[in-house]
Amino acid sequence: MRLSNKSKEILAGPFSKNNPVIVQMLGICSALAVTSKLEPSIVMGISVTVVVAFANVIISLLRNTIPNRIRIIVQLVVVAALVTIVSEVLKAFAFDVNKQLSVFVGLIITNCILMGRLEAFALGNGPWESFLDGLGNGLGYGIILVIIGFFRELFGSGTLLGYQVVPDVFYQWGYVNNGLMILPPMALIVVAVIIWVHRSKNKDLQEN
Amino acid sequence: MEELLSTFVRAVFVDNMIFAYYLGMCSFLAVSKNVKTALGLGIAVTFILVCTLPINYILENYVLKEGALSWLGAGYEGVNLSFLSFLIFIAVIASFTQLVEMVIERFAPALYASLGIFLPLIAVNCAILGGSLFMQQKSFANVGVATVYSLGCGIGWLLAIVGMAAIREKLTYSNIPKPLKGLGITFIITGLMGIGFMCFSGLKI
Numbered sequence: 145m146r147l148s149n150k151s152k153e154i155l156a157g158p159f160s161k162n163n164p165v166i167v168q169m170l171g172i173c174s175a176l177a178v179t180s181k182l183e184p185s186i187v188m189g190i191s192v193t194v195v196v197a198f199a200n201v202i203i204s205l206l207r208n209t210i211p212n213r214i215r216i217i218v219q220l221v222v223v224a225a226l227v228t229i230v231s232e233v234l235k236a237f238a239f240d241v242n243k244q245l246s247v248f249v250g251l252i253i254t255n256c257i258l259m260g261r262l263e264a265f266a267l268g269n270g271p272w273e274s275f276l277d278g279l280g281n282g283l284g285y286g287i288i289l290v291i292i293g294f295f296r297e298l299f300g301s302g303t304l305l306g307y308q309v310v311p312d313v314f315y316q317w318g319y320v321n322n323g324l325m326i327l328p329p330m331a332l333i334v335v336a337v338i339i340w341v342h343r344s345k346n347k348d349l350q351e352n
Numbered sequence: 353m354e355e356l357l358s359t360f361v362r363a364v365f366v367d368n369m370i371f372a373y374y375l376g377m378c379s380f381l382a383v384s385k386n387v388k389t390a391l392g393l394g395i396a397v398t399f400i401l402v403c404t405l406p407i408n409y410i411l412e413n414y415v416l417k418e419g420a421l422s423w424l425g426a427g428y429e430g431v432n433l434s435f436l437s438f439l440i441f442i443a444v445i446a447s448f449t450q451l452v453e454m455v456i457e458r459f460a461p462a463l464y465a466s467l468g469i470f471l472p473l474i475a476v477n478c479a480i481l482g483g484s485l486f487m488q489q490k491s492f493a494n495v496g497v498a499t500v501y502s503l504g505c506g507i508g509w510l511l512a513i514v515g516m517a518a519i520r521e522k523l524t525y526s527n528i529p530k531p532l533k534g535l536g537i538t539f540i541i542t543g544l545m546g547i548g549f550m551c552f553s554g555l556k557i
Contacts, residue, residue, distance in 0.1 A: 169535060172377040173478045216475055217446045224439045232435060247485040250438050254478040256378040328372060329546030336532070336539035343531035350530050 155276045158284035160346070164257045165288040166339050167349060171257035174248050175289055176331040182305050185293030187241045188248070189286025191234070193279060195226045195252055196261055200278035202226075203266040219262050220253065227252045257285055292334050300325030355493070356500045363504025367486075369479045370512040370542070371549040376479030380513050381538055390517035391510070393474075398506025400452065400474050401483050404445050405502035406495050408484040411440055441484045449475040479509050516542065 164170045171192070179185045202222050203210075210218050231249045234242040242249065252258070261281055266274040297303060299322045302310035310319065324330055343349050369375045376397065383393050414420055418432035456464045474480065483505045492498045519541055528537050 166535075169381055170378060172381065173374045176374040176377065214450070217443070217450065220442045220446045220475065221439065224442045228435060228438050231438070247482060247489065250441075250485045251375070251478050251482055253438060253442050254476045254481045256476060256478075259476045327547075327550065328374065329543040329550065331374075332539045332543035332546065336536045336543065339536040339539065340529075340531050343536065350533060 151273065151276055154273055155280040158277075158280040159287065160284075160342070163284045163288065163342075164260070164281050165285055166335070166342055168260065170260045171255045171285055172335075174251060174255055175285070175292065176328065176335065178245055178248050179289055179292040179331055180296055180300065180326050181244070182290070182293040182297045184241055184244045185289040186286070187234070187238060188245060189282070189289045191230050191249065192252055192255060192257065192285055193282025195223065195230060196258055196282040197275055197278035199223050199226055199258055200261055200266040200274040201271045203262050204269060204271045204274035207267050215267070216259075219259065223258050223262075224253050257281055288335075288338065291338060292331060295334055296325045296331065300330075356497060359492075359497055360500050360504040363501050364508040364511070365549065365552040367505075368508040368512060368549055368552075369482065369505050370509060371546040372553075373482060375482035376477045376509055379474075379477055380509075380516065380542075381535070384513050384517040384520055384538075386521060387514060387517045390513045394506075394510030394513050396474055397477060397479060397509055398503070400445070400449060401480055401502045401506040401509075402499065403452070404448050404480060405483050405487055405505075406499045407444055407448070408441050409487055409492065409495055409498040411444070412437065412488055416440065437488060442481060445480050445484070446475045479505065512545070515545065 158164055162168065165172060165175050174188060174192075178188045199219075199222055203219060206218070206222075227250065230252070231242070234245075234249060261278060265277045269277070294304070297305075298309065302308060302315075302321050310321075367373070370377065370380055379393065384390050412420070414423065416433045416437050418434065419429050421428040421431045421433075453464075483502055487498055487501065490501075492501060516538075520538065523537065523541075532540070
Protein backbone atom coordinates (compact mmCIF):
# COMPACT_ATOMS: atom_id res chain seq x y z
CA MET A 145 0.00 0.00 0.00
CA ARG A 146 1.27 3.47 -0.89
CA LEU A 147 1.07 6.26 1.64
CA SER A 148 0.48 9.83 0.57
CA ASN A 149 3.10 12.43 1.48
CA LYS A 150 1.01 13.88 4.25
CA SER A 151 0.47 10.49 5.84
CA LYS A 152 4.17 9.80 5.63
CA GLU A 153 4.92 13.03 7.40
CA ILE A 154 2.41 12.26 10.14
CA LEU A 155 3.95 8.84 10.61
CA ALA A 156 7.63 9.74 10.44
CA GLY A 157 7.64 13.19 12.04
CA PRO A 158 7.60 11.90 15.62
CA PHE A 159 10.73 9.81 15.06
CA SER A 160 13.07 12.78 15.27
CA LYS A 161 11.84 16.33 14.57
CA ASN A 162 8.70 15.97 16.63
CA ASN A 163 9.78 13.23 19.00
CA PRO A 164 7.33 12.96 21.90
CA VAL A 165 9.97 12.39 24.57
CA ILE A 166 12.90 14.61 23.73
CA VAL A 167 11.12 17.42 21.87
CA GLN A 168 7.53 17.56 23.08
CA MET A 169 8.51 16.52 26.64
CA LEU A 170 5.69 13.99 26.93
CA GLY A 171 5.65 10.61 28.61
CA ILE A 172 8.87 11.10 30.47
CA CYS A 173 7.82 9.37 33.68
CA SER A 174 7.73 5.90 32.23
CA ALA A 175 10.61 6.52 29.84
CA LEU A 176 12.84 6.86 32.88
CA ALA A 177 11.43 4.32 35.24
CA VAL A 178 11.34 1.16 33.15
CA THR A 179 14.59 1.51 31.22
CA SER A 180 17.14 -0.08 33.53
CA LYS A 181 17.01 -3.16 31.28
CA LEU A 182 16.45 -3.48 27.54
CA GLU A 183 13.63 -6.04 27.60
CA PRO A 184 11.11 -4.08 29.68
CA SER A 185 11.92 -1.01 27.57
CA ILE A 186 10.92 -2.85 24.39
CA VAL A 187 7.75 -4.27 25.95
CA MET A 188 6.81 -0.85 27.28
CA GLY A 189 7.42 0.75 23.87
CA ILE A 190 5.17 -1.79 22.15
CA SER A 191 2.42 -1.50 24.79
CA VAL A 192 2.35 2.28 24.55
CA THR A 193 2.30 2.18 20.74
CA VAL A 194 -0.69 -0.17 20.75
CA VAL A 195 -2.59 1.91 23.29
CA VAL A 196 -1.89 5.28 21.62
CA ALA A 197 -2.81 4.06 18.15
CA PHE A 198 -6.13 2.53 19.17
CA ALA A 199 -7.08 5.24 21.65
CA ASN A 200 -6.46 7.77 18.88
CA VAL A 201 -8.78 5.87 16.52
CA ILE A 202 -11.56 5.49 19.10
CA ILE A 203 -11.48 9.12 20.21
CA SER A 204 -11.30 10.27 16.61
CA LEU A 205 -14.46 8.29 15.83
CA LEU A 206 -16.20 9.73 18.87
CA ARG A 207 -14.90 13.26 18.44
CA ASN A 208 -18.17 14.82 17.31
CA THR A 209 -20.28 13.24 20.04
CA ILE A 210 -18.19 13.97 23.16
CA PRO A 211 -19.37 17.02 25.14
CA ASN A 212 -16.47 19.38 25.63
CA ARG A 213 -16.86 19.70 29.40
CA ILE A 214 -16.33 16.03 30.19
CA ARG A 215 -14.00 15.08 27.37
CA ILE A 216 -11.05 14.39 29.66
CA ILE A 217 -13.05 11.83 31.62
CA VAL A 218 -14.22 10.15 28.42
CA GLN A 219 -10.66 10.02 27.10
CA LEU A 220 -9.37 8.59 30.35
CA VAL A 221 -12.03 5.88 30.41
CA VAL A 222 -11.25 4.84 26.82
CA VAL A 223 -7.54 4.75 27.58
CA ALA A 224 -8.04 2.91 30.87
CA ALA A 225 -10.08 0.22 29.13
CA LEU A 226 -7.34 -0.29 26.52
CA VAL A 227 -4.63 -0.37 29.18
CA THR A 228 -6.58 -2.96 31.14
CA ILE A 229 -6.61 -5.17 28.04
CA VAL A 230 -2.87 -4.69 27.50
CA SER A 231 -2.18 -5.42 31.14
CA GLU A 232 -4.19 -8.65 31.08
CA VAL A 233 -2.42 -9.73 27.88
CA LEU A 234 0.98 -9.05 29.45
CA LYS A 235 0.01 -10.98 32.56
CA ALA A 236 -0.97 -13.93 30.40
CA PHE A 237 1.96 -14.03 27.96
CA ALA A 238 4.86 -12.16 29.58
CA PHE A 239 4.40 -12.53 33.30
CA ASP A 240 8.03 -11.83 34.29
CA VAL A 241 8.22 -8.59 32.34
CA ASN A 242 4.84 -7.59 33.72
CA LYS A 243 6.26 -8.05 37.20
CA GLN A 244 9.29 -5.88 36.39
CA LEU A 245 7.07 -3.14 34.99
CA SER A 246 4.84 -3.35 38.11
CA VAL A 247 2.75 -0.19 38.45
CA PHE A 248 4.08 1.33 35.26
CA VAL A 249 1.74 -0.69 33.06
CA GLY A 250 -1.16 0.97 34.86
CA LEU A 251 0.55 4.29 34.57
CA ILE A 252 0.32 4.16 30.76
CA ILE A 253 -3.14 5.63 31.43
CA THR A 254 -1.66 8.87 32.65
CA ASN A 255 1.19 8.83 30.16
CA CYS A 256 1.14 12.36 28.85
CA ILE A 257 1.73 11.17 25.28
CA LEU A 258 -1.77 9.74 25.27
CA MET A 259 -3.54 12.84 26.51
CA GLY A 260 -1.29 15.03 24.41
CA ARG A 261 -2.05 13.19 21.17
CA LEU A 262 -5.74 12.76 21.94
CA GLU A 263 -6.16 16.45 22.69
CA ALA A 264 -3.91 17.78 19.99
CA PHE A 265 -4.61 15.40 17.14
CA ALA A 266 -7.44 12.88 17.49
CA LEU A 267 -10.04 15.49 18.45
CA GLY A 268 -9.50 17.29 15.14
CA ASN A 269 -8.66 14.60 12.59
CA GLY A 270 -10.13 11.53 10.98
CA PRO A 271 -9.54 7.96 12.20
CA TRP A 272 -6.91 6.94 9.60
CA GLU A 273 -4.66 9.95 10.18
CA SER A 274 -5.15 9.56 13.91
CA PHE A 275 -4.09 5.93 13.70
CA LEU A 276 -0.90 6.88 11.82
CA ASP A 277 -0.21 9.68 14.28
CA GLY A 278 -0.63 7.33 17.21
CA LEU A 279 1.59 4.73 15.58
CA GLY A 280 4.29 7.30 14.81
CA ASN A 281 4.29 8.78 18.29
CA GLY A 282 4.27 5.38 19.96
CA LEU A 283 7.24 4.27 17.88
CA GLY A 284 9.07 7.54 18.44
CA TYR A 285 8.63 6.98 22.15
CA GLY A 286 9.71 3.35 21.78
CA ILE A 287 12.93 4.32 19.97
CA ILE A 288 14.02 6.60 22.81
CA LEU A 289 13.18 3.92 25.37
CA VAL A 290 15.21 1.34 23.50
CA ILE A 291 18.21 3.68 23.23
CA ILE A 292 18.12 4.45 26.96
CA GLY A 293 17.55 0.80 27.88
CA PHE A 294 20.43 -0.31 25.62
CA PHE A 295 23.02 1.97 27.19
CA ARG A 296 21.85 1.46 30.74
CA GLU A 297 21.88 -2.32 30.50
CA LEU A 298 25.16 -2.43 28.56
CA PHE A 299 27.10 -0.25 30.99
CA GLY A 300 25.13 -1.10 34.11
CA SER A 301 25.15 -4.88 34.00
CA GLY A 302 27.27 -5.75 30.95
CA THR A 303 24.40 -7.67 29.37
CA LEU A 304 21.84 -7.13 26.60
CA LEU A 305 18.41 -8.76 26.83
CA GLY A 306 19.86 -10.84 29.66
CA TYR A 307 22.82 -12.24 27.65
CA GLN A 308 26.31 -11.27 28.67
CA VAL A 309 28.02 -9.20 25.98
CA VAL A 310 31.04 -7.83 27.81
CA PRO A 311 33.62 -10.65 27.54
CA ASP A 312 34.99 -12.24 30.72
CA VAL A 313 38.50 -11.15 29.76
CA PHE A 314 37.52 -7.54 30.39
CA TYR A 315 36.49 -8.35 33.94
CA GLN A 316 39.79 -10.16 34.54
CA TRP A 317 41.60 -7.04 33.40
CA GLY A 318 39.76 -5.07 36.00
CA TYR A 319 36.69 -3.76 34.12
CA VAL A 320 33.82 -3.17 36.53
CA ASN A 321 30.15 -2.66 35.72
CA ASN A 322 29.00 0.85 36.44
CA GLY A 323 26.38 0.22 39.12
CA LEU A 324 25.29 3.85 38.96
CA MET A 325 23.77 3.27 35.52
CA ILE A 326 21.10 0.98 36.96
CA LEU A 327 20.05 3.52 39.56
CA PRO A 328 17.14 5.84 38.68
CA PRO A 329 18.99 9.19 38.45
CA MET A 330 21.25 8.05 35.61
CA ALA A 331 18.24 7.61 33.34
CA LEU A 332 17.73 11.35 33.48
CA ILE A 333 21.31 12.03 32.62
CA VAL A 334 21.22 9.58 29.68
CA VAL A 335 18.12 11.38 28.38
CA ALA A 336 19.93 14.70 28.79
CA VAL A 337 22.82 13.38 26.69
CA ILE A 338 20.38 12.20 23.99
CA ILE A 339 18.79 15.65 23.97
CA TRP A 340 22.24 17.24 23.75
CA VAL A 341 23.22 15.16 20.73
CA HIS A 342 19.84 15.59 19.06
CA ARG A 343 19.81 19.35 19.49
CA SER A 344 23.37 19.78 18.30
CA LYS A 345 22.20 18.14 15.06
CA ASN A 346 18.88 20.06 14.87
CA LYS A 347 19.85 23.66 15.59
CA ASP A 348 16.31 24.97 15.18
CA LEU A 349 15.18 23.08 18.28
CA GLN A 350 17.59 24.89 20.61
CA GLU A 351 16.05 27.11 23.27
CA ASN A 352 17.24 30.58 24.10
CA MET B 353 1.54 6.48 65.86
CA GLU B 354 5.05 5.36 65.08
CA GLU B 355 3.81 3.55 61.99
CA LEU B 356 2.10 6.72 60.75
CA LEU B 357 5.24 8.78 61.24
CA SER B 358 7.49 6.29 59.48
CA THR B 359 5.04 5.94 56.59
CA PHE B 360 5.03 9.71 56.21
CA VAL B 361 8.80 10.15 56.32
CA ARG B 362 9.34 7.25 53.93
CA ALA B 363 6.83 8.69 51.46
CA VAL B 364 8.41 12.16 51.55
CA PHE B 365 12.09 11.27 51.37
CA VAL B 366 12.88 7.62 50.68
CA ASP B 367 10.14 6.87 48.14
CA ASN B 368 9.94 10.40 46.82
CA MET B 369 7.50 10.42 43.90
CA ILE B 370 9.82 12.34 41.62
CA PHE B 371 13.31 11.26 42.53
CA ALA B 372 12.63 7.60 43.22
CA TYR B 373 9.83 6.82 40.75
CA TYR B 374 9.71 9.78 38.34
CA LEU B 375 5.98 10.16 38.68
CA GLY B 376 4.44 13.43 37.61
CA MET B 377 7.57 14.23 35.62
CA CYS B 378 5.75 15.91 32.73
CA SER B 379 4.14 18.64 34.76
CA PHE B 380 7.24 18.75 36.96
CA LEU B 381 9.32 19.79 33.95
CA ALA B 382 6.71 21.98 32.31
CA VAL B 383 5.58 24.03 35.32
CA SER B 384 8.81 24.43 37.28
CA LYS B 385 9.82 27.70 35.64
CA ASN B 386 9.02 29.90 38.62
CA VAL B 387 8.53 29.25 42.29
CA LYS B 388 5.08 30.74 42.69
CA THR B 389 3.27 28.65 40.09
CA ALA B 390 5.26 25.61 41.17
CA LEU B 391 3.99 26.07 44.70
CA GLY B 392 0.41 26.44 43.44
CA LEU B 393 0.60 23.22 41.44
CA GLY B 394 2.29 21.41 44.33
CA ILE B 395 -0.51 22.35 46.70
CA ALA B 396 -3.16 21.34 44.19
CA VAL B 397 -1.51 17.94 43.63
CA THR B 398 -1.19 17.32 47.37
CA PHE B 399 -4.83 18.23 47.88
CA ILE B 400 -6.14 15.90 45.18
CA LEU B 401 -3.86 13.08 46.37
CA VAL B 402 -5.10 13.38 49.95
CA CYS B 403 -8.71 13.37 48.75
CA THR B 404 -8.62 10.57 46.18
CA LEU B 405 -6.22 8.06 47.70
CA PRO B 406 -8.39 7.23 50.74
CA ILE B 407 -11.45 6.90 48.47
CA ASN B 408 -9.54 4.51 46.25
CA TYR B 409 -8.32 2.64 49.34
CA ILE B 410 -11.87 2.08 50.50
CA LEU B 411 -12.96 1.01 47.01
CA GLU B 412 -10.00 -1.35 46.74
CA ASN B 413 -10.71 -3.04 50.05
CA TYR B 414 -14.49 -3.21 49.94
CA VAL B 415 -15.20 -3.65 46.24
CA LEU B 416 -12.25 -4.60 44.07
CA LYS B 417 -9.96 -6.96 45.96
CA GLU B 418 -10.45 -10.72 45.86
CA GLY B 419 -13.06 -11.55 48.48
CA ALA B 420 -13.63 -7.87 49.23
CA LEU B 421 -17.30 -8.13 48.38
CA SER B 422 -17.97 -10.72 51.10
CA TRP B 423 -19.88 -8.09 53.11
CA LEU B 424 -22.64 -8.45 50.53
CA GLY B 425 -23.33 -12.02 51.55
CA ALA B 426 -21.92 -15.50 51.38
CA GLY B 427 -22.25 -15.84 47.60
CA TYR B 428 -19.81 -13.02 46.84
CA GLU B 429 -16.70 -14.36 48.60
CA GLY B 430 -14.92 -15.56 45.48
CA VAL B 431 -15.51 -12.46 43.38
CA ASN B 432 -12.31 -10.80 42.20
CA LEU B 433 -12.78 -7.48 40.42
CA SER B 434 -9.17 -6.33 40.58
CA PHE B 435 -8.90 -6.19 36.78
CA LEU B 436 -11.26 -3.22 36.97
CA SER B 437 -8.99 -1.27 39.28
CA PHE B 438 -7.36 0.94 36.60
CA LEU B 439 -10.74 2.03 35.31
CA ILE B 440 -12.20 2.69 38.74
CA PHE B 441 -9.15 4.54 40.06
CA ILE B 442 -8.84 6.85 37.08
CA ALA B 443 -12.59 7.48 37.04
CA VAL B 444 -12.48 8.50 40.71
CA ILE B 445 -9.50 10.77 40.10
CA ALA B 446 -10.85 12.41 36.95
CA SER B 447 -14.33 13.01 38.31
CA PHE B 448 -12.98 14.27 41.61
CA THR B 449 -10.71 16.72 39.83
CA GLN B 450 -13.63 17.96 37.78
CA LEU B 451 -15.72 18.31 40.94
CA VAL B 452 -13.03 20.21 42.79
CA GLU B 453 -12.60 22.49 39.81
CA MET B 454 -16.31 23.33 39.76
CA VAL B 455 -16.49 23.85 43.54
CA ILE B 456 -13.48 26.14 43.59
CA GLU B 457 -14.77 28.06 40.59
CA ARG B 458 -18.09 28.65 42.38
CA PHE B 459 -16.95 29.45 45.91
CA ALA B 460 -13.40 30.77 45.69
CA PRO B 461 -12.90 32.64 42.42
CA ALA B 462 -9.61 34.15 43.58
CA LEU B 463 -8.12 30.74 44.27
CA TYR B 464 -9.54 29.48 41.00
CA ALA B 465 -7.82 32.24 39.08
CA SER B 466 -4.43 31.29 40.50
CA LEU B 467 -4.91 27.51 40.51
CA GLY B 468 -7.54 27.02 37.84
CA ILE B 469 -5.28 26.35 34.89
CA PHE B 470 -3.55 23.49 36.70
CA LEU B 471 -6.62 21.63 37.81
CA PRO B 472 -7.45 19.87 34.51
CA LEU B 473 -3.76 18.99 34.22
CA ILE B 474 -3.84 17.18 37.51
CA ALA B 475 -6.22 14.45 36.38
CA VAL B 476 -3.45 13.16 34.15
CA ASN B 477 -0.64 13.68 36.62
CA CYS B 478 1.03 10.30 37.02
CA ALA B 479 1.82 11.03 40.66
CA ILE B 480 -1.87 10.84 41.58
CA LEU B 481 -2.66 7.56 39.83
CA GLY B 482 0.78 6.30 40.88
CA GLY B 483 -0.10 6.95 44.52
CA SER B 484 -3.23 4.83 44.19
CA LEU B 485 -1.39 2.02 42.40
CA PHE B 486 1.34 1.94 45.04
CA MET B 487 -1.35 1.90 47.70
CA GLN B 488 -2.74 -1.20 46.00
CA GLN B 489 0.69 -2.85 46.07
CA LYS B 490 1.60 -1.93 49.62
CA SER B 491 -1.72 -3.03 51.17
CA PHE B 492 -1.82 -0.63 54.10
CA ALA B 493 -3.41 -1.64 57.41
CA ASN B 494 -6.20 0.95 57.48
CA VAL B 495 -7.51 4.16 55.96
CA GLY B 496 -5.48 6.30 58.38
CA VAL B 497 -2.17 4.94 57.16
CA ALA B 498 -3.27 5.34 53.54
CA THR B 499 -4.22 8.98 54.14
CA VAL B 500 -0.88 9.73 55.80
CA TYR B 501 0.87 8.02 52.91
CA SER B 502 -0.99 10.19 50.41
CA LEU B 503 -0.07 13.32 52.36
CA GLY B 504 3.57 12.23 52.35
CA CYS B 505 3.55 11.62 48.59
CA GLY B 506 2.04 15.04 47.99
CA ILE B 507 4.48 16.87 50.25
CA GLY B 508 7.42 15.05 48.66
CA TRP B 509 6.24 16.10 45.21
CA LEU B 510 5.71 19.68 46.40
CA LEU B 511 9.22 19.87 47.87
CA ALA B 512 10.75 18.54 44.68
CA ILE B 513 8.96 20.90 42.31
CA VAL B 514 9.57 23.99 44.47
CA GLY B 515 13.26 23.13 44.82
CA MET B 516 13.55 22.60 41.09
CA ALA B 517 11.79 25.90 40.33
CA ALA B 518 14.14 27.78 42.63
CA ILE B 519 17.17 26.30 40.88
CA ARG B 520 15.75 27.04 37.44
CA GLU B 521 15.15 30.66 38.36
CA LYS B 522 18.86 30.99 39.13
CA LEU B 523 19.81 29.13 35.96
CA THR B 524 18.52 31.94 33.79
CA TYR B 525 21.75 33.80 34.50
CA SER B 526 24.20 31.00 33.90
CA ASN B 527 26.16 30.13 30.82
CA ILE B 528 25.01 26.75 29.49
CA PRO B 529 26.02 25.07 26.20
CA LYS B 530 23.35 25.96 23.64
CA PRO B 531 21.96 22.50 22.85
CA LEU B 532 21.59 21.78 26.57
CA LYS B 533 19.63 24.93 27.35
CA GLY B 534 16.13 24.52 28.73
CA LEU B 535 15.12 20.88 28.73
CA GLY B 536 18.56 19.27 28.70
CA ILE B 537 20.01 21.03 31.71
CA THR B 538 16.77 20.51 33.63
CA PHE B 539 17.14 16.76 33.17
CA ILE B 540 20.72 16.82 34.39
CA ILE B 541 19.80 18.85 37.48
CA THR B 542 16.90 16.54 38.28
CA GLY B 543 19.33 13.63 37.96
CA LEU B 544 21.79 15.25 40.33
CA MET B 545 19.02 16.03 42.82
CA GLY B 546 17.94 12.42 42.50
CA ILE B 547 21.43 11.22 43.38
CA GLY B 548 21.28 13.53 46.40
CA PHE B 549 17.94 12.08 47.47
CA MET B 550 19.31 8.56 47.12
CA CYS B 551 21.25 8.95 50.34
CA PHE B 552 17.90 8.78 52.12
CA SER B 553 17.38 5.28 50.79
CA GLY B 554 19.76 3.87 53.39
CA LEU B 555 17.52 5.27 56.09
CA LYS B 556 16.06 2.61 58.38
CA ILE B 557 12.83 3.78 59.92
